[in-house]
Amino acid sequence: xNRFYLKKKRFHLIRESVLATLLTLTITFCISFIPIKFExxxxxxxxxxxxxxxxxxxxxxxxxNTKHDPNIILVEIADDRKAIxxxxxxxxxxxxxxxxxxxxxxNKGEPxxxxxxxxxxxxxxxxxxxxxxxxxHVTGQLxxxxxxFEKKNTHYQSGFTNFWGSPVSVIRNYPPFYKVxxxxxxxxxxxxxxxxxxxxxxxxxxxxxxxxxxxxxxxxESYTSITKEELQLYAATGQLDSLLARKIVLLGYFVKDKxxxxxxxxxxxxxxxxxxxxxPDMYGVVIHANILSMILNENYASQSSDLLAYICAGIxxxxxxxxxxxxxxxxxxxxxxxxxxxxSFLILGILFIFLLVYEWFYIKISPLPIIIALVLSVxxxxxxxxxxxxxxxxxxxxxxxxxxxxL
Amino acid sequence: xxxxxxxxxxxLSQQGLAQFPDxxxxxxxxxxxxxxxxxxxxxxxQKQCIFKNDIIVLKKGAKITLVDxxxxxxxxxxxxxxxxxxxxxxxxxxxxxxxxxxxxxLLFHELFDPNGDPEKFNEKNLVKVKGTVFREVPDYSKxxxxxxxxENGLKSSTGSITFRWHKTSPVSQYSxxxxxxxxDSAVIAVKDTQRRVDIKETLHGDPGKYYWTVKSKDDTSENxxxxxxEILTPAEERKDIKKILTFAGKESLKTxxxxxxxxxxxxxxxxxxxxxxxxxxxxxxNEALRKSYVLFLLSYGFEKEPASR
Numbered sequence: 001x002n003r004f005y006l007k008k009k010r011f012h013l014i015r016e017s018v019l020a021t022l023l024t025l026t027i028t029f030c031i032s033f034i035p036i037k038f039e040x041x042x043x044x045x046x047x048x049x050x051x052x053x054x055x056x057x058x059x060x061x062x063x064x065n066t067k068h069d070p071n072i073i074l075v076e077i078a079d080d081r082k083a084i085x086x087x088x089x090x091x092x093x094x095x096x097x098x099x100x101x102x103x104x105x106x107n108k109g110e111p112x113x114x115x116x117x118x119x120x121x122x123x124x125x126x127x128x129x130x131x132x133x134x135x136x137h138v139t140g141q142l143x144x145x146x147x148x149f150e151k152k153n154t155h156y157q158s159g160f161t162n163f164w165g166s167p168v169s170v171i172r173n174y175p176p177f178y179k180v181x182x183x184x185x186x187x188x189x190x191x192x193x194x195x196x197x198x199x200x201x202x203x204x205x206x207x208x209x210x211x212x213x214x215x216x217x218x219x220x221e222s223y224t225s226i227t228k229e230e231l232q233l234y235a236a237t238g239q240l241d242s243l244l245a246r247k248i249v250l251l252g253y254f255v256k257d258k259x260x261x262x263x264x265x266x267x268x269x270x271x272x273x274x275x276x277x278x279x280p281d282m283y284g285v286v287i288h289a290n291i292l293s294m295i296l297n298e299n300y301a302s303q304s305s306d307l308l309a310y311i312c313a314g315i316x317x318x319x320x321x322x323x324x325x326x327x328x329x330x331x332x333x334x335x336x337x338x339x340x341x342x343x344s345f346l347i348l349g350i351l352f353i354f355l356l357v358y359e360w361f362y363i364k365i366s367p368l369p370i371i372i373a374l375v376l377s378v379x380x381x382x383x384x385x386x387x388x389x390x391x392x393x394x395x396x397x398x399x400x401x402x403x404x405x406x407l
Numbered sequence: 408x409x410x411x412x413x414x415x416x417x418x419l420s421q422q423g424l425a426q427f428p429d430x431x432x433x434x435x436x437x438x439x440x441x442x443x444x445x446x447x448x449x450x451x452x453q454k455q456c457i458f459k460n461d462i463i464v465l466k467k468g469a470k471i472t473l474v475d476x477x478x479x480x481x482x483x484x485x486x487x488x489x490x491x492x493x494x495x496x497x498x499x500x501x502x503x504x505x506x507x508x509x510x511x512x513l514l515f516h517e518l519f520d521p522n523g524d525p526e527k528f529n530e531k532n533l534v535k536v537k538g539t540v541f542r543e544v545p546d547y548s549k550x551x552x553x554x555x556x557x558e559n560g561l562k563s564s565t566g567s568i569t570f571r572w573h574k575t576s577p578v579s580q581y582s583x584x585x586x587x588x589x590x591d592s593a594v595i596a597v598k599d600t601q602r603r604v605d606i607k608e609t610l611h612g613d614p615g616k617y618y619w620t621v622k623s624k625d626d627t628s629e630n631x632x633x634x635x636x637e638i639l640t641p642a643e644e645r646k647d648i649k650k651i652l653t654f655a656g657k658e659s660l661k662t663x664x665x666x667x668x669x670x671x672x673x674x675x676x677x678x679x680x681x682x683x684x685x686x687x688x689x690x691x692x693n694e695a696l697r698k699s700y701v702l703f704l705l706s707y708g709f710e711k712e713p714a715s716r
Contacts, residue, residue: 056509066479066498224472224480230436236705237698239434239453257484274513352510359506 012398013329017322020377020384024317025310027380028373051274053351053367054358055170058216058269069217069293072248074225074285076256077103081113087228087251088120088127090235094244097196100128100188102161102252102264102285105147118149121156128191129158133178142180159191161284163266164211170267171287173211176204189291192248200295213301213364215294219270219282223289225256248292252285301362306369313370317377320346324381329400339378347374428456429491430473433480437469438699440664441491448661450695459492466668554621554634556707560674561636564644566607568636571707572621574600580624584633585609588616597621606638614638637674648678660690676707 075091078084084103091099108114121127131146150156164173178185186194194201204212224243226234234240253264268282294300320343327334347370354367391397432455441455442448442462451463451471463483465471470484473494481498483489489497504512555571557563570583583602586592591610595602606617618633639647651673652666663686670679680703687693687700 056513057506059509060504066481068478068480224434233436233702233705234434237435237453237702242454243434348514352507355506355510 013322013325013400016325016384016388016400017318019388020321020325020381021314021318023384023387024321024373024377024380025314025369027376028313028369029310031372032369052170052172052269053355054364055172055269055271055274057355057358059274060270060272066221067218068222068224069289069296070224070247071296072223072250072289072292073244074220074223074254074289075231075249075251076225076227077101077251077253078228081105081109081117083228084251085113085116085120087231088117088124090231090240091244091249091251092120092124092126094240095246096126096244096249097246098126098128098192098248099124100130100192100248100250100252100288102130102188102250102288104130104132104145104161105149106145108148114149121149126195127157128188128195129156130161130188131158133160133162133185144180144185157191157195159186159188161188161288163287168267170269170271171214171282172269173213174287174291175210176212177210187291189288189295192292193295196248197296200298203298204295207300209303211303212291212294213303214269214287214291215299215301215362216269216290217293217299218290219268220254220256220286222293223286225254227256250285250289250292252283252288254283254285299362301358301364304363304365306366309366309369312365313373316346316350316370317373320374320377321381324378325400336378343374343378347371350374427476429459430457430475430481430494431455432457432471433474434472435469436471438466438702439469439471440464440661440699442661447659448664449693450699452695452698457491459490461491462488463491463494464488554619556676557619557634557636558674558676558707559634559636561676562639562644562647562674563636563677564639564641565677566638567603567605569601569603570619570621571601582622582624583619584621585617585619586633587618614640614643644675644678647673648675651675660686660693660696671703680704680707 073096075087078087084101088099088101105117129147129150131144131150133142134145135141136143144160146158147156150158160178162175163171164175165171174187174189176187176190178187190201190204193204226243231240234243264284265280266282266284266287267278267280268287271278271281323342324334324339327338350370351367354365358364385399385401388397388399388401392399392402432451432453435451435453439451440448441451441457441464443458444460448462448464457463457473463471465483465486465488467486469486470482473481473483475481475498479498481494483494483497555573557568557570570585572581579598579600581597581600583595583597583604584592585595585604585606587610593604593609595604595609610617614637616635616637618635620633648670651669658666663682667679667683667686670676670682683700683703687697690696
């Protein structure tokens with residue numbers, strides 16, 4: 001009998017910590033199902049859930065970036081279709097590997113300009129066009145908006161340019177493939193990769209990720225960017241030959257050397273303002289360039305599974321609860337101030353460790369379950385105490401909160 | 408013996424490294440020149456190798472992209488005269504914090520920062536206008552609109568001027584309006600984006616100040632500001648140029664190019680163009696100079712002869 005009690009005494013702290021941890025994790029898991037879609041929750045979504053500690057890794061990195069990705073050249077798209085046709089004809093003279101056009105010509109325009117544009121397209125098979133998913137306001141269905149010339153019988157290569165998130169979200173992920181019904185649609189960047197490097201495309205496909213984390217290289221200054229005026233001048237002075245030949249040329253909207261214009265401009269993780277409101281900082285075409293750099297260099301970042309996040313949460317909360325229960329064993333009423341202080345330092349320390357893990361291995365572990373579990377653990381220990389005392393009264397459950405045993 | 412060989416190898420490798428250029432010219436936009444010690448200045452061109460003692464001169468509006476030995480890209484876009492060796496200091500990298508420093512700064516800012524109070528003005532929380540929104544009455548002479556040539560303030564003794572403008576109408580039907588300060592005016596219908604006009608013949612003009620503007624047939628806008636240009640007598644032009652430039656007999660190529668710049672800045676475009684053509688003719692082997700001249704001509708729209716006269 002004595003041996004049985006000794007064994008129970010020796011391991012009861014561990015047993016109780018495990019049970020309290022399971023209770024904490026269960027509540028944390030249940031909280032994750034609460035839909036935060038109400039209007040009153042908007043500040044929580046934007047101020048807390050919109051914040052990602054991993055943004056800190058990228059924030060401001062572009063400021064020091066003097067390295068260029070030599071494979072990708074950005075060209076500012078002209079203002080009208082005729083001028084765009086001229087740009088395409090000019091760029092094609094220098095035989096780029098791929099010319100990606102980050103613009104959707106949804107409706108027909110001036111016939112002459114359209115004809116000129118079509119002529120420019122028809123002369124080449126290395127042009128990748130853009131399309132975008134949109135919600136049809138009449139049917140409410142998701143539809144792919146393509147350029148007017150992409151009719152059924154013509155064969156143009158195009159990919160969708162949408163990212164994940166709302167217009168005010170920080171763009172952290174994008175879908176490389178998107179399945180609607182039986183059809184799988186390819187992102188704009190995936191089509192470009194498929195065209196120039198089937199092996200890299202295969203690797204992207206084999207990752208089988210519905211959403212890829214964009215591992216940003218830099219903003220506009222990390223790429224050779226050419227404005228429409230510069231394009232003409234570089235052509236006149238014979239500088240385009242070495243610049244465009246066998247390169248990926250992205251024709252899209254951006255503003256260089258001037259104040260940014262809010263058009264196709266997004267929040268990126270490179271934004272110097274990590275938390276709170278700020279100004280958008282990156283053009284869509286630059287985000288596409290970043291995605292292409294990531295795929296070409298196989299510089300992927302990965303999101304760990306939720307299971308791993310919960311396992312980490314389990315271990316950390318277990319150790320924290322073990323410490324608290326040990327304190328309860330030592331004193332009837334341990335000081336809660338210490339618990340809160342340790343809890344705070346633990347949260348800050350874990351966030352920092354996760355940041356380091358991302359810096360070293362490009363693996364993103366969701367810190368949310370751990371933070372919620374740690375925040376709840378002190379309060380939930382009181383709940384566990386009530387349950388344990390009830391079990392003790394009913395079934396003689398051995399617990400640290402039954403002070404008669406702590407002698 | 409082994410140490411001697413290592414030392415020799417080290418010295419040789421250092422010598423070899425010293426022969427590498429400091430920068431490679433990746434792109435050149437606008438007019439930029441470089442000068443090797445003891446040699447004539449030449450226009451900077453793509454794929455040029457720049458050594459530390461070379462002097463780079465950037466004109467207004469010019470921009471060059473340089474690549475250093477470590478494949479770092481640098482853009483030089485302010486008018487300057489710089490020794491290539493001194494550019495390293497100019498391109499000194501802006502220090503970006505490591506992840507630990509960033510994290511600690513974030514924590515400090517969010518938890519303790521005494522300057523975080525938005526009611527206290529400091530560099531980080533001072534709300535001010537970002538971007539450029541023009542709210543003053545603009546000086547329209549600085550915004551020529553669709554007009555290319557003659558530019559505002561042009562001075563010329565050539566009575567015949569080719570007016571050039573950007574295409575703003577799909578039908579290409581324009582009205583070219585020229586008038587003098589004495590209120591003599593001429594409206595010329597043009598089916599092109601340029602037209603050569605003999606001012607003296609068309610406006611019975613004497614030397615003096617003139618204005619021009621162009622309007623497309625289907626355009627109803629009224630905001631095109633007339634551009635001023637001045638017709639001088641050949642004697643007046645020579646006199647004015649003499650005031651601007653000092654001649655010392657046989658000028659070096661560098662001085663000649665500087666004189667052309669000065670003429671251009673003061674609106675003597677025809678004189679600058681003629682002088683530039685002469686310099687190019689006198690240096691037939693200087694390919695970079697020829698390219699600079701082409702750029703000069705392109706910037707004033709001298710790319711083709713007018714179809715309509």
